[in-house]
Amino acid sequence: MTPKESLKRLVKGNERFVSGQALHLLQDENRIQELAGGQSPFAIVLSCSDSRVVPEIAFDTGLGELFIIRVAGNVANTSSIASIEYAVAHLGTTLIVVLAHQSCGAVTAAVAGGDNGENLNHLLSHIAPAIKASKDNSVDAVSIVNAKLTAEDLINKSAIISKAVEENKVEIRSAFYQLADGKVVFFD
Ligand SMILES: [Zn+2]
Numbered sequence: 001m002t003p004k005e006s007l008k009r010l011v012k013g014n015e016r017f018v019s020g021q022a023l024h025l026l027q028d029e030n031r032i033q034e035l036a037g038g039q040s041p042f043a044i045v046l047s048c049s050d051s052r053v054v055p056e057i058a059f060d061t062g063l064g065e066l067f068i069i070r071v072a073g074n075v076a077n078t079s080s081i082a083s084i085e086y087a088v089a090h091l092g093t094t095l096i097v098v099l100a101h102q103s104c105g106a107v108t109a110a111v112a113g114g115d116n117g118e119n120l121n122h123l124l125s126h127i128a129p130a131i132k133a134s135k136d137n138s139v140d141a142v143s144i145v146n147a148k149l150t151a152e153d154l155i156n157k158s159a160i161i162s163k164a165v166e167e168n169k170v171e172i173r174s175a176f177y178q179l180a181d182g183k184v185v186f187f188d
């Protein structure tokens with residue numbers, strides 16, 4: 001599947017989800033057996049851990065369709081980048097989506113500042129560049145900038161991802177999930 005076809009599939013799936021027309025395909029025992037020998041997910045999603053933002057459900061996808069990395073604030077750290085590299089290099093996945101969302105707790109904490117302890121401070125330090133770059137310091141505005149900067153980070157911090165993008169094998173898009181209606185807005 002090309003990056004464009006992959007994106008179209010996500011957009012269509014999200015439209016079904018939002019309109020209550022989800023098909024819930026590829027979630028049965030046949031699919032489980034079919035995948036026992038291997039996987040070829042059509043998209044990679046770097047998403048927040050927020051329990052309200054569930055990529056498989058939001059894009060109406062089944063087993064083996066999405067390769068998902070979830071970390072609070074959907075940040076590009078060494079582990080999340082390495083996970084994406086695996087899917088790009090070994091599974092041939094052609095689309096990477098960095099999925100931010102409305103009212104993100106991680107971004108809220110980053111904007112508020114202060115000491116949140118060693119581990120959370122480290123995670124939130126990945127959001128600091130977005131706070132600096134955003135003209136508007138509302139949580140949602142920073143989240144959108146964070147998704148866009150994270151998409152750039154994936155290229156700047158990974159030789160595997162940047163090479164795949166250069167060779168037009170992979171495209172990266174940032175996106176924003178609206179909590180009120182479940183709609184995912186994609187950015188260029
Ligand atoms: Zn979040």
